[in-house]
Amino acid sequence: MASGGLARDHPRDHARRPGADPAPDEHRAARPRPRAEDHDALMPERPAAAPPLRFLFFGAGAVGSLLGARLAQAGSEVTLVGRPSHVEAVARDGVRMVVAGKVSSQSVRAARPTLADAGGPFDYVFLTVKGYDTLDAIEQLQLVLRPGTILGSFQNGIGNEEAITAALPDQALLAGSLTVPVSLDEPGTIQLHSRRGGLALAPVSPEVNVAPLVRKLRDAGFKARRYTDFRAMKWSKLLFNILGNAQSAILDLPPSHIFADSELFRYERAAFREATVVMERMRLAIVSLPGLPAPSLRRAMSLPPLLAQMLLEPRLGGARGNKMPSLWWDLSRGKGRTEASFLNGAVVDAGRRYDVPTPVNSVLWAILEKSTKLPSEWERYRRQPDRLKALLRTALTL
Template identity: 30%
Template sequence: MRYIIIGAGAVGGTVGGRLAQAGREVVLVARGRHLAALREHGLRLRVPQGESTYRLPAVDGPGPLGELRADDVLVLAVKTQDTVAALDTWADVPVAGGGTASERLPLVCLQNGVESGRLALRRFRHAYGVCVWLPSTFVEPGVVSAAGTPLTGILHLGRLPDGADDTARRIAADLTEAHFEAPVVADVARWQYAKLLGNLGNALEAVGGPVASEEAQDLFARVRAEGEAVLRAAGIPHVSPDEQRAARGDKVTLVPLEGAPRGGGSSWQSLARGTGTIEADYLNGEIVLLGRLHGVPTPLNELLQRLANRFARERRTAGSLPVGELLLLAGGAARQGG
């Protein structure tokens, strides 16, 4: 199989580089300065074992590839807010032997949250979800890092909306040879919703900095509690923290990488890079949506969603909102929500 990584940033670049290292055929899809660096210097992947450079085909879209191959796997690794544009670009590309990508090829959603899977199923017959546990960083154009060892990450994989098949198992086998653990599960949404609860802290970290102080940790606990209440009301099952800890164990331990500091998670990195967008609408916003549908107040998630979007829109510095000010805003939001 050939893997076409649509969005070769931190997560996509790490998966693409590791697959290439394992001898799999990989095409990277990127844009701007990152694309230029990939074409000129190759993909530089920094991991605990050292830095490697992979000279891989790098394109800005399907045009340079012509017809897609019947054995292609499309790996969607853009942020959720960019999903619709990516689906529009790739869905109708012809595949050798007849048909289009949306009719014939597997699309693997290597993204946070759950909304991208819904969007994919509107366009693609064969969509797969992944619960992404992969600490990685976009260092600079052409360079990504992943500090996990002995495994680079854990990627629970399953067909959407549920089930497992031979395609999922073949993809998982390739990922396993590429320094990942990739369990194939019939209930991938249970894992994704559990990860979503953890990702509710992404916006908190992005606007207020590391969730390290007792006050910040208490605020995150309340944000997560809103999410748990919403999932209960909606009747949405999710993997328990104990089950997650048992699955992860000490398989992905982070170690410092020279020249590749990890400043924060995906939302923090969006602000640090000044992209102008952030995924809060599909993380905290997912909880807000479900809360409104099921009559559960979610004032803290609403606040974080609003703040994260404002920071992205105004290109404010990641982590620049003092924790004390954030706590005052949260107290006001909680009183109004109550």
């Protein structure tokens, strides 16, 4: 015993920290160190990443290539089917996009000249052909449409969705409108003429939910918006599609010339207002689309003609400028058909059904239809604004 009667400290007591667990050999056996594999077994399994969505664009020109390239950038698997010269360039170099003079390139999963080579299956099949090719396209689409595939009509004009529904009554269908000005400058190369605009989407089939696609398109950099009534959406887009289109094509003059001429602008205004009256009779709302404020345009077009021209000519002329419209391209390529039946012709047809006079649209549609079949008819009006003015003047006074 040590002096003072105190027991000698055990050496282990000095090594133990205050509050520490007792040494393993004093009170319990040592705990085995957990193995890495045991730790992994206790962890909950991580859900597998969802596979990328698969998109097919049929008739991929400017519209399909822009949508496809952006979706591919956002991680989707994209297949483009279009003209051989275009898809060959895309397969080699990707989709070349020109924005404000800057060029970028985006590869896609596949670019093919025919649907037979497209593969599949696809989550979404988007139709981007001209309206006059819709019926032929429907027959070919049977190769790639499967249960669960959603078909989208990304086409200008009126009547495409109705034609698809009539031919494929059980097909899940949505409608889309691109409001970004884009052109196909050469095979493999598209040009965006403005950063404005975006995408409008609406279900045609009641079971289609467009919300997931809207989110996906926003992830791809688009200003995407959903609508409940596809007809209101498509007709509101038509109000812009017919501006500076038919007269420019017939006269072989740029839209800026049409908007700057007071009498020609008056006929543009008249054709526009005929379409809005038809929409009212059909009980369709005029809705704003991304970058296209249709209600504001309607209010401006309701002003007296000269005041409306003063307000709108700088905007409309500046937006279209010397870029020739879609109907001019149809005529100049000598295809023997134009999309006029889906634009001005759609206004005339609906006007007949709802008892709305449409004299200006009727004259423009008739000239365009005749010009596609008889090149000499187009020659009568090319660079001859006075001849067209006289005809439209007479039509408005009848």
